[in-house]
Amino acid sequence: MKENILIEMRNKIDALTRVMQQVIYDVNETKDLSRGTLEVLKKIPGYKKAVDELREEVEKIKDITTEAKKLELDVE
Numbered sequence: 001m002k003e004n005i006l007i008e009m010r011n012k013i014d015a016l017t018r019v020m021q022q023v024i025y026d027v028n029e030t031k032d033l034s035r036g037t038l039e040v041l042k043k044i045p046g047y048k049k050a051v052d053e054l055r056e057e058v059e060k061i062k063d064i065t066t067e068a069k070k071l072e073l074d075v076e
Helices: 003-042 047-074
Strands: none
């Protein structure tokens, strides 16, 4: 390969490396922010009750989805 092509490839790899390092940094920052937000939410009055209500809703949705899948299987 010509030297200028190799230099161009190296520059692209270096640029991609910098971009990926920034992405990793941003993901870690987002993770830290979300953990901090969750800890703040846990301190709000009524948090436990709200979580319990959400769990019940999720269970209802799971039951409905499971029932729909059973009905689809029983069609044959």
